[in-house]
Amino acid sequence: MTAQDCDIVISGGGVAGLSAAALFGQAGFRVVCVDPAPPITDREAEGADLRTTAILQPAQALLAEAGIWPRLAEHAAPLRVMRIVDAGGDTPEPRVVKDFESSDISDKPFGWNLPNWLLRRELVAQLDTLSHVEFRPGVAASTLFTRETEARVGLDDGTRLRCRMVIAADGRNSPMRQAAGVPVKTTRYGQKALAFAVTHPIPHDNVSTEIHRSGGPFTLVPLPDHGGRPSSAVVWMEEGAEAQRLAALDETAFEEEMSTRSCHLFGPLTLASRRTVWPIISQIADRMWAERVALVAEAAHVVPPIGAQGLNMSLGDMHVLLDLALAAPDQLGEAEMLKAYHRRRHWEVAARVKGIDLLNRTSMLSAPALRDARAMGLQALYALGPVRKTLMQLGLGARG
Numbered sequence: 052m053t054a055q056d057c058d059i060v061i062s063g064g065g066v067a068g069l070s071a072a073a074l075f076g077q078a079g080f081r082v083v084c085v086d087p088a089p090p091i092t093d094r095e096a097e098g099a100d101l102r103t104t105a106i107l108q109p110a111q112a113l114l115a116e117a118g119i120w121p122r123l124a125e126h127a128a129p130l131r132v133m134r135i136v137d138a139g140g141d142t143p144e145p146r147v148v149k150d151f152e153s154s155d156i157s158d159k160p161f162g163w164n165l166p167n168w169l170l171r172r173e174l175v176a177q178l179d180t181l182s183h184v185e186f187r188p189g190v191a192a193s194t195l196f197t198r199e200t201e202a203r204v205g206l207d208d209g210t211r212l213r214c215r216m217v218i219a220a221d222g223r224n225s226p227m228r229q230a231a232g233v234p235v236k237t238t239r240y241g242q243k244a245l246a247f248a249v250t251h252p253i254p255h256d257n258v259s260t261e262i263h264r265s266g267g268p269f270t271l272v273p274l275p276d277h278g279g280r281p282s283s284a285v286v287w288m289e290e291g292a293e294a295q296r297l298a299a300l301d302e303t304a305f306e307e308e309m310s311t312r313s314c315h316l317f318g319p320l321t322l323a324s325r326r327t328v329w330p331i332i333s334q335i336a337d338r339m340w341a342e343r344v345a346l347v348a349e350a351a352h353v354v355p356p357i358g359a360q361g362l363n364m365s366l367g368d369m370h371v372l373l374d375l376a377l378a379a380p381d382q383l384g385e386a387e388m389l390k391a392y393h394r395r396r397h398w399e400v401a402a403r404v405k406g407i408d409l410l411n412r413t414s415m416l417s418a419p420a421l422r423d424a425r426a427m428g429l430q431a432l433y434a435l436g437p438v439r440k441t442l443m444q445l446g447l448g449a450r451g
């Protein structure tokens with residue numbers, strides 16, 4: 052491959068960009084993927100991404116089709132039940148507990164949970180097997196020049212790549228989206244999420260548990276055992292100042308607070324990783340495309356970490372983009388193809404961003420009367436069997 056003559060330049064080698072490189076590379080396109088930050092592929096290394104991603108059924112099917120899933124399967128913890136707990140009473144105790152069983156809608160688990168650092172490691176290993184994919188860590192995309200027939204991406208090492216399509220997978224502040232002049236709408240909640248891993252004496256039995264009280268949900272998602280003990284990934288959302296206070300507590304005090312916040316459902320929780328803090332926003336790009344540019348993943352949409360939607364929506368973007376590219380490879384990156392991508396994705400992305408915004412606002416409620424209303428809402432929703440099943444299918448991305 053001559054570097055200046057490839058089909059696709061992917062700006063961004065986060066989990067989304069690396070997935071795009073693997074999917075389009077596997078499909079036979081010549082791909083160059085660049086990222087200024089080399090991927091950290093070791094759990095203990097400083098800066099490792101300790102979040103986990105629950106890969107839901109449609110995303111898993113896409114990764115399986117592209118031959119990536121066999122690398123991931125042995126590290127994944129299946130999720131068979133989603134448990135929603137309302138603990139919004141006077142004391143942090145469960146008062147409404149509802150289980151959503153994957154067996155109600157399918158014979159497969161809802162999804163499979165994997166640590167992000169491990170996803171990066173396995174995706175980079177997959178790229179190594181694809182001769183027409185070049186991954187260039189340590190290099191940023193810095194300029195974009197497009198015309199009807201091609202795009203030129205200037206890199207900060209002084210080289211320039213000519214290609215037929217740019218995939219902007221360079222995160223929520225996407226430099227390629229900004230260079231292409233696509234505006235975004237952003238909602239700030241003043242919230243932050245703490246993400247870390249824990250071990251606990253009571254097994255999780257492949258149940259993902261979301262506990263609501265105020266400030267945002269406290270979610271435990273199953274991981275494989277760690278050091279011989281049951282283990283879960285935790286995302287704990289709180290109002291910003293409170294999240295910073297929790298992040299600064301010494302380990303013993305933090306363990307006490309998180310065990311209380313988890314209503315002791317799994318016994319006393321023990322910290323099994325560093326704590327990382329993530330700002331929470333909602334954001335959606337006005338368009339999923341610009342001339343010769345497709346926006347995917349957080350470059351196009353950001354949602355609070357509720358219901359494991361973020362990366363799954365991103366893989367949904369890539370599924371559609373790849374379908375269109377394979378249907379008419381000669382038209383890769385042309386305006387008609389990119390408009391079709393926008394038409395097929397934007398309405399669904401917008402609906403999900405809106406839905407998750409609503410769930411997050413409900414979850415943040417702190418006034419007791421509103422917390423009671425939330426608990427009643429959960430009861431009512433659960434009582435309507437068909438509505439519940441439809442919502443579960445929508446959560447899986449099975450529709451749309």
Ligand SMILES: Cc1cc2nc3c(=O)[nH]c(=O)nc-3n(C[C@H](O)[C@H](O)[C@H](O)COP(=O)(O)OP(=O)(O)OC[C@H]3O[C@@H](n4cnc5c(N)ncnc54)[C@H](O)[C@@H]3O)c2cc1C
Pocket residue numbers: 062063064065066067068085086087088102103104105106190191192193220221222223226227244245246286329347348349350356359360361362363364365
């Ligand atoms: C606490 C938390 C928990 C989450 N849990 C889940 C979950 O369970 N399930 C789920 O589906 N989603 C989850 N998400 C969302 C998910 O993590 C993101 O959707 C996912 O990381 C995809 O991000 P991305 O690759 O688009 O962006 P990023 O991970 O931000 O990657 C963007 C990349 O672009 C690079 N970049 C920046 N500038 C340039 C440039 N000029 N040139 C080239 N590259 C550049 C950056 O270095 C970075 O590597 C969670 C999010 C949070 C905050």
